[in-house]
Amino acid sequence: xxxxxxxxxxxxxxxxxxxxxxxxxxxxxxxxxxxxxxxxxxxxxxxxxxxxxxxxxxxxxxxxxxxxxxxxxxxxxxxxxxxxx
Amino acid sequence: xxxxxxxxxxxxxxxxxxxxxxxxxxxxxxxxxxxxxxxxxxxxxxxxxxxxxxxxxxxxxxxxxxxxxxxxxxxxxxxxxxxxxxxxxxxxxxxxxxxxxxxxxxxxxxxxxxxxxxxxxxxxxxxxxxxxxxxxxxxxxxxxxxxxxxxxxxxxxxxxxxxxxxxxxxxxxxxxxxxxxxxxxxxxxxxxxxxxxxxxxxxxxxxxxxxxxxxxxxxxxxxxxxxxxxxxxxxxxxxxxxxxxxxxxxxxxxxxxxxxxxxxxxxxxxxxxxxxxxxxxxxxxxxxxxxxxxxxxxxxxxxxxxxxxxxxxxxxxxxxx
Numbered sequence: 185x186x187x188x189x190x191x192x193x194x195x196x197x198x199x200x201x202x203x204x205x206x207x208x209x210x211x212x213x214x215x216x217x218x219x220x221x222x223x224x225x226x227x228x229x230x231x232x233x234x235x236x237x238x239x240x241x242x243x244x245x246x247x248x249x250x251x252x253x254x255x256x257x258x259x260x261x262x263x264x265x266x267x268x269x
Numbered sequence: 270x271x272x273x274x275x276x277x278x279x280x281x282x283x284x285x286x287x288x289x290x291x292x293x294x295x296x297x298x299x300x301x302x303x304x305x306x307x308x309x310x311x312x313x314x315x316x317x318x319x320x321x322x323x324x325x326x327x328x329x330x331x332x333x334x335x336x337x338x339x340x341x342x343x344x345x346x347x348x349x350x351x352x353x354x355x356x357x358x359x360x361x362x363x364x365x366x367x368x369x370x371x372x373x374x375x376x377x378x379x380x381x382x383x384x385x386x387x388x389x390x391x392x393x394x395x396x397x398x399x400x401x402x403x404x405x406x407x408x409x410x411x412x413x414x415x416x417x418x419x420x421x422x423x424x425x426x427x428x429x430x431x432x433x434x435x436x437x438x439x440x441x442x443x444x445x446x447x448x449x450x451x452x453x454x455x456x457x458x459x460x461x462x463x464x465x466x467x468x469x470x471x472x473x474x475x476x477x478x479x480x481x482x483x484x485x486x487x488x489x490x491x492x493x494x495x496x497x498x499x500x501x502x503x504x505x506x507x508x509x510x511x512x513x514x515x516x517x518x519x520x521x522x523x524x525x526x527x528x529x530x531x532x533x534x535x536x537x538x539x540x541x542x543x544x545x546x547x548x549x550x551x552x553x554x555x556x557x558x559x560x561x562x563x564x565x566x567x568x569x570x571x572x573x574x575x576x577x578x579x580x581x582x583x584x585x586x587x588x589x590x
């Protein structure tokens with residue numbers, strides 16, 4: 185997979201979060217913590233990870249979810265995998 | 270010299286359902302009051318359960334099975350003497366030896382039927398129903414009593430909030446007979462033993478353990494194709510379904526699969542709200558209660574899909590009696 189810009193991932197993630205938990209995409213900003221700031225629980229995180237896998241064509245295993253605390257964490261994770269691919 | 274084969278019925282159908290739940294209701298507030306680190310809002314939002322039934326010490330898994338089987342038999346119009354096969358689906362047998370089904374049959378006054386237990390965990394009823402249908406079509410049995418019964422409470426660590434808020438006790442049963450017009454569709458089933466450790470009781474001294482996130486991911490991504498395939502093989506479009514009765518695992522899983530199934534005319538079973546997750550019992554329990562309330566039309570098509578530990582899964586379309 186080619187380079188993905190931070191903006192592309194952020195916009196895609198915003199759409200996913202809005203679709204799955206109803207939080208407005210505009211509220212999904214890099215510094216936000218999924219649990220504390222966006223009130224997203226562990227099962228919704230699984231749904232978000234599955235949707236993000238499809239959208240960004242990367243693997244996000246359950247073991248990795250606990251490390252993805254903030255929106256920025258997801259951006260870094262996706263960009264990191266995309267760089268390796 | 271050739272072996273002769275028995276002559277079976279062209280198809281099989283369900284004559285009636287029956288169910289039984291223990292009287293003892295345990296609410297979410299009751300669990301919190303017992304010191305479990307949880308609360309009503311947390312449980313409702315995670316799994317969609319408001320209350321569940323928990324059997325008392327003097328009520329066994331076999332007792333639950335007998336009560337549900339008795340009701341299904343009474344509703345079917347058949348008598349104990351008509352039943353020639355009893356299958357009990359359970360993964361919470363008190364004892365490995367003997368099986369539950371022979372005892373259940375004896376207590377129901379069913380004389381010397383074929384009797385065996387099925388363990389496919391939460392998929393057990395769908396497996397057992399398929400076995401019943403096949404036995405009737407092969408000529409091995411004429412009338413089959415299929416029971417899903419679970420007493421999960423002794424296998425639960427009542428301080429573990431990842432399991433004790435979910436699992437519950439109950440039983441559901443169906444009487445299956447031969448039919449010129451098929452009313453039980455082809456089963457679509459499978460398993461994934463690589464993930465056996467995701468839901469397990471390690472040994473006889475252990476409690477049930479579940480990796481909730483992994484199971485949730487599997488259930489919300491791998492099962493809707495199975496459900497769609499069961500419709501396709503039965504020749505029923507999802508839009509023709511009057512009911513969708515998935516295993517009552519978690520309300521979010523139920524709604525997730527239902528959304529992907531896209532069955533706009535189907536009543537979606539959400540029995541979990543008041544019954545909890547009763548494993549192999551949940552499908553017949555839910556459907557029996559829906560029929561009793563008049564929520565689903567007699568003669569309508571229902572898609573059932575069981576899924577759980579193993580991992581195992583099975584789905585088929587059935588006609589509602």
